[in-house]
Amino acid sequence: QWLDGLATTIDKVQRAPGRHVQTLAEASFDAWTKYYRPDENTPNASVSYYAKGALVALALDLTLRAGTASRVSLDDVMRTLWQRFGRDAGSPGIEDDDLQRIAEELSGIPLASFFTAAVQSTDDLALADLLKPFGVRLTHSAASATPQLGVDTADAGDEVRLTTVYSDSPAQIAGLSAGDLLVALDGLRVTPHSFERLLGRRKAGQRVEILAFRRDELRVFSVELAAPAADRHKLHVGQRGNALRRAWLGRTGKHERSTDHGDREK
The missing domain is CATH 2.30.42.10 (PDZ domain)
Known part of the structure; x- marks a missing residue:
């Protein structure tokens, strides 16, 4: 069910041309003046910091788990953030680089290039590559053969x-x-x-x-008319067991499972 929802989130982000215009940092900064006041051009000019942020969190979690043989995950980072910045009323405010610093401290993995690409650029996340070590395959295809106007x-x-x-x-x-x-x-x-x-x-x-x-x-x-966009994503779970996937998602069924989502763009 979680992979099912994840496919929907990937669809949402990949269908917005604005993901190549606005970075995640800009989307967050501009939220009060743009995100909550959408107009007809919003999908072309901006990206949802909720949806893109969820995918960046996924990418960071996968990076930490794969790089530490599941010893460290995003859960550990969030727990540490709470202990240092959220638990006590007198805790200091969090700075922009604290998330990266704590993730590096816990994992021992250099993450400057990750945060630059994921947060400060408009590049697409390499989710397919990040999912491979976990035995999960990401594919995309067109929802139908109907040509599109866009x-x-x-x-x-x-x-x-x-x-x-x-x-x-x-x-x-x-x-x-x-x-x-x-x-x-x-x-x-x-x-x-x-x-x-x-x-x-x-x-x-x-x-x-x-x-x-x-x-x-x-x-x-x-x-x-153009060919239909290949913007419907599927997540396929391999049949064989995978230690990284078990630590990440828990037990999986014996048969390959896939998700198939998204409203079709005309």
């Missing part, structure tokens, strides 16, 4: 409104914007019930004509 939508009565147009997507390249109200695709009316079906009849690389209202102006857009 948008999120919302029902507006019997009509479809674009709520987000993703950076560098077919829709953005063609000039579509969040707020546009879709009217027709290749001359056929677009409704909440027909939109997915109309896209499903086309193929990636095919060019379609979309009519949309932008406020009171009817506009025509020529869009080249």
Whole structure:
């Protein structure tokens, strides 16, 4: 069940183009002015410090466990943080580098490059590599064969409104914007019930004509559909026992288990 939820978190982070724009440190710093005041461009400009933070915590835990043969984990780091900074009312405040310092102190592992990459850069985390020693395989694939526009939508009565147009997507390249109200695709009316079906009849690389209202102006857009994004993640647990995995997750079943998650982006 935990791996099941983890796959969902990976999907959420990997689907946001903003992960390549905003670092985790910036996301945390800007939370009160940006994260809690989202707009139509939020997925393109920012990353959730909750979701990305959860994956960084996972990466740190795996790094500590693998590097110490399970002697030290993130649990130990958090416990030490509580003892030094949280248990007593007079405890000093935690500084930015205290987490790294304590993790290094407990594990003996140099972690400067890890924290720089995970917290201060926009690089994707190497989760697949970190999971391998634990006998867990991370894969990704497309949710379906339906080509994509690269948008999120919302029902507006019997009509479809674009709520987000993703950076560098077919829709953005063609000039579509969040707020546009879709009217027709290749001359056929677009409704909440027909939109997915109309896209499903086309193929990636095919060019379609979309009519949309932008406020009171009817506009025509020529869009080249893209292949569906490979943004659905699975975690596969190997059949053979693994000492690192047992120390991390406890006992596992005899048969390979996998997770398969995420709402599909149109």
